[in-house]
Amino acid sequence: MFTDQQKIGAMLSAMGLFFGFLGVLLFLDRNLLALGNLLLVSGIVLILGLQKTTKFFAQKKKIKGTILFFFGIVVLLVTRWTFVGMVIEIFGFVNLFGDAFPIVISILRKLPIIGNILNHPIVNRLLQKADSGNELPF
DSSP states (O other): OOOHHHHHHHHHHHHHHHHHHHHHHTTSOHHHHHHHHHHHHHHHHHHHOHHHHHHHHTOGGGHHHHHHHHHHHHHHHHSSOHHHHHHHHHHHHHHHHGGGHHHHHHHHTTSHHHHHHHTSHHHHHHHTTTOOOSOOOO
């Protein structure tokens, strides 16, 4: 199943997403956003392992997203330009994990409540471009 290290990594990643979301809700609170970023990255390292994480972030087609994502974190930590750092970071995040969005949307469409919302004709039309199909990869 999952090792203890992967379970801790999943918890750290979830806490990172929570603190990032909380930082956005509290009008881009710099400290919460920085804490969320550090927890998210450390959680990814614990889930995948250091070698796989390095290999993922160093892929040739994802290097632009990696640079932008970590540059956004640096801007957030070092300067007072919280909004600029978040925009850079979000752009890098989309470039890094954009390949997984169609899979996530396909999985979310099969959930009871969220699936009904995503299958609504208006929302479905908006997501049509992002979704590669209804087939799951496994």
